[in-house]
Amino acid sequence: MAVLKGSVTPGEKGISPILVENLWKSFGKQTVLKGLSFEVRTGETFVVIGGSGQGKSVLLKHVMRLMKADRGEVYVQGNPIMSLEQRELYDLRRKMGMVFQESALFDSMTVLDNVAFALRMHTSLSEKEIVMEAREKLAMVGLRDVEKKFPSEISGGMKKRVGIARAIALAPEILLYDEPTTGLDPVLSSAIDELILKMQSDLSVTSIVITHDMKSAMKIANRVLFLFQGEIRFLGSPQDLVESDDPVLSQFVKGETQGPIGTL
Ligand SMILES: Nc1ncnc2c1ncn2[C@@H]1O[C@H](COP(=O)(O)OP(=O)(O)OP(=O)(O)O)[C@@H](O)[C@H]1O
Ligand SMILES: [Mg+2]
Known part of the structure; x- marks a missing residue:
C-alpha cells in the first residue's frame, strides 16, 4: 500500500478511508471545486449536501477517479487515487461501491x-x-x-x-451514494435510509452520501458537509447544521426561496 505523503497525516486509528486534499476541478472557464480538503473517518456516514449544480456529483466521481482532478489528490485507504496505475486502481475500486445518480444500469x-x-x-x-x-x-x-x-x-x-x-x-468497505433516495416515495426513502444505517452497523462500511433530502441527512449522517460555490461552507454534526446561524445554510436547510442563495 502506498504511504501518505505531503501534509497528510494518518489519524490516531490509522489511515483514513477517504482523505481529500486541495481538490480543484474546472470545466472550461467554470471552476466547480475550489481546493476542497476534508477527511472521512472510518465507519462514518458522511453526508454531502448543497444546491443543484454545486459540484456534489463531480466530487464523488473524483473519489473513484471517474474524473481526474486538475490539482489535488484523493487518498483512498492511504492510496493516492489520482496517481495509481490502472492495476492498482482496479484493485482499490473492488473495495468500493458506487450508487450513481442516474442508476447507470446495464440496459442489455x-x-x-x-x-x-x-x-x-x-x-x-x-x-x-x-x-x-x-x-x-x-x-x-x-x-x-x-x-x-x-x-x-x-x-x-x-x-x-x-x-x-x-x-x-x-x-465493499467504502460506499458512495449519489442521491440514493431521490425519486423514491417516502416509505421507500426511509427503507433506503435504514439500509444505509444497516450497511454501516452490520458491515462497518464507510460511506459518503449525497442527498437533497434533509430528513434523510439528519437520520443517517454522522457528519455533514455543505458545498457552496465550490467551497466547504459547513462541516460538522447534523445538530450543529440545524443550529447554524449562517443565512446561506439556514435558507438551504429550510428550503426557503428568499435569502442569500437566490432562486432561478
Ligand atoms: N463532464 C462534465 N463536463 C462539463 N461540465 C460538467 C461535467 N460534469 C459536471 N459539470 C458541471 O459541473 C457543475 C457541477 O455538476 P454536478 O453534477 O457535480 O452538480 P450536483 O451538485 O451534483 O447537482 P445536482 O444536485 O443537480 O445533481 C455543473 O455546472 C455541471 O454542469
Ligand atoms: Mg448530482
Whole structure:
C-alpha cells in the first residue's frame, strides 16, 4: 500500500478511508471545486449536501477517479487515487461501491445479471452461489420478482434500488451514494435510509452520501458537509447544521426561496 505523503497525516486509528486534499476541478472557464480538503473517518456516514449544480456529483466521481482532478489528490485507504496505475486502481475500486445518480444500469442485462455482474467478474463463486448472492442483495433493497426484467421494464425507484444492490454486491468497505433516495416515495426513502444505517452497523462500511433530502441527512449522517460555490461552507454534526446561524445554510436547510442563495 502506498504511504501518505505531503501534509497528510494518518489519524490516531490509522489511515483514513477517504482523505481529500486541495481538490480543484474546472470545466472550461467554470471552476466547480475550489481546493476542497476534508477527511472521512472510518465507519462514518458522511453526508454531502448543497444546491443543484454545486459540484456534489463531480466530487464523488473524483473519489473513484471517474474524473481526474486538475490539482489535488484523493487518498483512498492511504492510496493516492489520482496517481495509481490502472492495476492498482482496479484493485482499490473492488473495495468500493458506487450508487450513481442516474442508476447507470446495464440496459442489455436483466436486473439479476446487473447485480451478479461484479460477482462474476471478481469472485470464484459458482453460478449457483452467484445467483443466491445476487438474490440476497436484491432482497436487502426490497426487490423481489423483478430479477428477470430489464432496466427499461422497471420504475425509476426500482432502478435506484437495483443500483444499490449492485453497489453492495462485493461487500465493499467504502460506499458512495449519489442521491440514493431521490425519486423514491417516502416509505421507500426511509427503507433506503435504514439500509444505509444497516450497511454501516452490520458491515462497518464507510460511506459518503449525497442527498437533497434533509430528513434523510439528519437520520443517517454522522457528519455533514455543505458545498457552496465550490467551497466547504459547513462541516460538522447534523445538530450543529440545524443550529447554524449562517443565512446561506439556514435558507438551504429550510428550503426557503428568499435569502442569500437566490432562486432561478
Ligand atoms: N463532464 C462534465 N463536463 C462539463 N461540465 C460538467 C461535467 N460534469 C459536471 N459539470 C458541471 O459541473 C457543475 C457541477 O455538476 P454536478 O453534477 O457535480 O452538480 P450536483 O451538485 O451534483 O447537482 P445536482 O444536485 O443537480 O445533481 C455543473 O455546472 C455541471 O454542469
Ligand atoms: Mg448530482
